[in-house]
Amino acid sequence: MRTQILRTAAIAGLALGVGFATGAPASAQSVTTDEAAGYVVFPRIVSDANDIFSTGTEIDTVIQLTNTAADPITVHCFYINATGTCSTGTNTAGSPAAECLTVEECVGEGATCDPQWSAADFTIVLSPQQPTGWVVDEGLSVPAPGDGAIPPVNTDYFVGELRCVQVNDDADATPVNSNDLQGEATIYEVSGSTVDVRSYSATGVQAVLEDGSTQNNKVMCLGGRDDAGGDCVEDDLGDGDDREYAACPAKLVVGHFFEGAFVGNNNSAATALTLSPCTADVATVEPTGLVVQFLVFNEFEQRMSGATEIDCVETVGLSELGLVFSANVQGTLAGQTHLRPVDSTGAGRGMIGLVEEALGGAGLSVSHPNGIGEGGVDVVEYVFPLTP
Amino acid sequence: MRGLKRNPWLFGLGLLAIPVWFGGQAQADINNDQAGSLIIFPKVVADGERDTVIKITNKSNMPAYAHCYYTNALGTCDLAGSSCTDDNDCPGTGDSCNVLWQATNFDIFLTAQQPTFWRVSTGRFGDLLQPACEMGGSCACDVNGPSGALECPGFDAGAAGGINSIAIAGTGTDFFGELRCYQTMADQSTPLGQNSLVGEAIIETIASGQISTYDAVHVTGIDVGTDLDLLLDNAEYNACPEQLIFASHGEGASADIAGVTTTFSTELTLVPCTALYNLAQPVTASVNIFAYDELELRLSADGVPVTCFSNNRLDDPDYGGIFDAALGDRDYLKTRIVVNSSDICLTGDNAGDPCDDDGDCPNFRTTDGGEDLGCRPSPGVVGVVEEFYSTSAGDSGHAAWSLTQTGSRQGSDIIANPDLAAGSLP
Amino acid sequence: MRAKRIALTTALLGAFAVCTLAASVASAGVDHDRPGSILIFPKVVSSATRDTTIRISNTGNMTNQVRCFYLDGDTCGTIDFDLSLTKQQPTQWDVSNGRTVNLLDSFGSSGAGLDPGLIPAQGDFEGSVVCVEVVDDVPVAQNKLKGEAIIRDVTGGDDRNTSAYNAVAITSGTGSGTSDNELVLDGDEYAQCDTVHRVDFIPDDSPGLDPVLGETSSVVTNVTVLPCDLDFSRRAPTSVVLNATLWNEFEVQTSGPDTSFSCWASFSIDPASLNPATTFATVEYSASSPVVMVVESFHSDTGLGVSGSAARNVHTGGAASTSSITLSATP
């Protein structure tokens, strides 16, 4: 499982994560970044408020979450920590969790930087129309008339994602068939002389039914429905709407500049791609592995391709995916890349993502890829309350 | 001698001959190089830096009466105070051009085959005793002391008929607009389809003496009625064109002309065919402008408004940079001006807004001749182009030429004249 | 006489056979997450301090002809140009420079690649770009266009006012699309725009308000709105009134001042009505007719005197309504 955290000039983000229930006749429900949903994913959360590796840049993320309904709602969220840790237990910063980006941050002979995948959850109540927000490094106690406490991220240096589900109550926390959540994330990179900010809308996966009814278990079927045994199986949307959530897209399409292209006033471009598998088994804390094929087209309409593997949420620089993304190879500024999961280990194959673009000297920005087609059935399973 | 016009005998003779004249008129489009019963001079400048000489000839063997309108589109910028014809002419932001659209009218009378001319700023003084030029001497007009009008040898075109009086009033030196004349009967008001007027204009830059000439737009009369509404609908008068085309340099292009590096700038003048002189109200036409370069690549500016009189260089913000020569080294362009033909309210509360029928145009007006000015096809336009050359030493020559026209709008452009007898002139 | 001009054409404007256009089945929608047949870039800026790079990709396997309109937010005037994108072809241009057609642009230069068409330069501009899939100037929906706008800081100083957002993509509706210049966004010809939009923001008036930058900071959230009722043929601006309803973190609801504008508008959210102002708040705009929006927040460290910006798309409130876009006729 490879956790890549880009240390190069901060990356502007382009949310990558929107898949759509297309192909089927006009589905009212979709995976969308601009409509309220019952399940929202923030695929890119970064925090290094104390600059533990002395890079000169403090990084933090502000989450905003809003209840768009006229009634109070209960939200159950999971921080998924995908930060690497040094196998030797010691890093150059001496921080307790021995976080690392690459092996260079680890101390000790034979040390390796091993990606981890752990979840920490919390439950909050939002009153009607209540907006709330918090700095991930600090957490929050939700102000009345809302309720609940949001813990800070559990490592000094944190890379990962946040997933939140609208649930029935804070005791049982079973998903409900409603779409009232709206969220945004703003990533700050503050150096001694510059303030650079990028923000994206959380990707919402809409529940198909919107009657507020409680689902029958904590196994969320994206693009499928529960079978008798409580597992998720294929579902034809047209047959009585027992599908639980919209399906993730079959593939993602990203617009980007090629690496090292000089845009505008000689701003050198560098792009980072965050991919987060729709499937997540938070119960057994088992990361979802996906092999992703990418087709790259340049402005001469020439096509090149390659593949990569992701184990759970992962941010990778296009330059690390091979020379096919280099402007010196492609020869044009703009490129278009299609990303399609080709292999799965039995789990669903949908992905949610983000595209962060850095233009040297100009700043950072983030936008979404487009989703095309409908993927298979993805499963998000969690256990609550966690047995001590 | 000028009393001649009032002599009943001759007056009667004039009327007798006219009906014989007009059978068998082959229909021709509105044009720049054949006579017409309505002639339009789209660009008339008398602003102190430039002046215009109007030349009109009656090409028929019968006398010709005509009624003319100057429309002054020169305004002043509310904040800067400088002269302008639209907001983009005012420097700085937030300034706007205050234009009064004043229409002043006058009459002219030409005997058979008579050519005449006058200088717009000074006008012309009527003095039949002004001696003819002599061989070996200079041949120039004199200046009539009190009025400043030019006294020139030859019958003046004034209809007033008095000796020692202003034949054609001068506009002074703050005029920039258009001139329109339509042929009338002897009463100088009732329209007449005599199709015998030919006009040219000479625009001169006073300091350098540089000149541009262009032919007036001639509108042929087909079956001209006697009411005061001139309908340009291919039934009463020829209709205005659907498209105007001109070829020009890209704005700011330069070329080596006889060893001198010359930079080109083009100025486009457009006026709506429709004019509501009875209401003293400006009319707005709307055109889509398409610029094709040598690679056949097209850029266009949409819905460009032409309110009463539009006179802009091709780098005016209204055109959005589609004529810019620097974009891709565009030396030569061909431009189509396509008239937006959808229906609009011509008058009333919703003047200028799209409409389906008169019901969408509350309080629309009706002409004295009974023509409704409610929901009608958007007005057509005519115009002229002028090109300016500059060298490293600054502005130099200029030249004007006529726009090529294609298609004939069946739309009903109208020129509504006030009933002079009823004294309803605004 | 004429400067030697190797103006080589791109033959691509018709190079690959335009196959029959079967509008692929796609669910109808107006959003930022799917390719569509109409692309709207609500906020496009070209000034002394910022420039915008527009990026459009044809995600289909057929040549896609596109008619694009620059709409000037001040004069409501529009100019338009034509693009032709071959299958899967991405393209880009800087609003300040436009793009020319020259097959021999040097390798790796900003003009490299198959030039999509002649794109005019807009030196001093603030407004929107609207692009529509066509075939020979007649709107035909393939639903294959995807776009992003990157508004770049060009000062070269310490400011980082660079933001990106996805273009609003409007797919064809359930019907058979249109064949005239009036695009009806009624769910049948094309998908409907929304009249309700919600924006989560950080209010600009409580002290020490940026949660990360702390005391010496300020946050200004700029909203850019473009009506979905557009008439390019007559420069007829559409007038819209936005009613604002705000909620602070204590769920106290207040009504903000109405914002009325015509043609296009870009204004900062007025948090004055929040009672009290909290670190986070949300505003719901209810428009008198369908609109599209994009939000850009400017986070300044007033101590350092520098700022950074971040743009993002705006959530819609599920109140779709019918509007229409009228293109200008072509000769």
Added chain:
Amino acid sequence: MLKKARLALFAGIVGLAMGPASMAQAQTSSDESAAILVWPKVVYDSAGVLFGDPTDTLINLSSTATSSLKQAHCFLVNATAHCSGGSGDGDACLSSSSCGGGTCVPGWNEIDFNVFITQEQPLAWLASDGLSMNDLPIVGPGVCSNSPRICFSDVQCGGGTCQIGPNGQNNLGTGVPPVPEDPFIGSLTCIQFDPGQNPPAPDQSATTNALIGEATVFTVPDPNTVDGAKYNAVGFKATEGDGADTDNVLELGTPLDGAGAPTADYDGCAGTLIFNHYFDGATDPVATGGVSSSNGETSTSLTLVPCGNNLLTQEPGAVVAQFLVFNEFEQRFSASTKVDCLFDSPISNIDTSNNARSIWSAGVSGTLTGQTRIQGVGNAATGTGLTGVATLSIATATASTSAAYSLDQMGSVAAGDLLTIP
């Protein structure tokens, strides 16, 4: 005395009211697209030997076709006269007075060339330069229709076609020669051909009448001054649907059908040309009164060319032009002159070499402006139609400024004209 003169004049004119000249509107025009374009005046004089100042002419030719490639088959007529004998033997001349004892003999020969113009395309060239391959805008490379490969010809596309030009049309095959002499005066005639026919022939298809043209005669009196005189080319519309005129004799206006419309290949030439002008020597009114300039006397030059020509046998059209001149007192004078291939002269030299005694002199006509009506007569096989352009000049303190304008046209030549091409 004046009263009687005017009455008589008026009565006399009434008699003319019933004159024979057909009042049908002329069919040639200078403001509509057409199938034959005539640029009556093309001049080049790099040193100002013939025309006083360095002079050149910019020719504009544009297509108004919206969907197809058009071909213009053009004939550049060189009408520069040369001295025969005398000290100036062989030199270009305008009149014998500059031949040092020799005589100024008119010349006439023509060069023809093709211009392939794509849809909606504007083209332009200076008479001194012409258009070489390097100046043509759409000549390649193109792109293969079956792959994104750059190409110059189909061979390089392996089965696909090399598409040059946005709509598959290009300017290959175009070549415009520079004018053959310096100094040069002549005229240019372009005929729209249909390149789709084999061999290409005059275009009578539904998309004919797709050419428009202008010309700008530049004079450069000093390195800081460029003066331009721009006029629209005169157009002859093809009568569509008459099938391709495969014989090389193009009928202009003959014969007319019952309704007066030509059944021939092209509309007829104007029966009468009318032009308003200042009489030579008149003082520019803008130099008098009001805000005045320092400019002075006006002079107008008239250029006439016959509508018909026989370019096959190299026999130029020859027409006798009859002039009726009216001044502002409605006094009428008349004169005539021979138009042999091309006639270009100050109007006060049409009837005499002594300008001051010409009926076109202000001192003789007595008023500043006048009207001249021109009709062609004669029995040349090529017909008696005339077309032309007028150029007004005003002498200023430093140099002279000029402006060109089209002649107004009335009626059409009853017998029509013939243009025979090789």
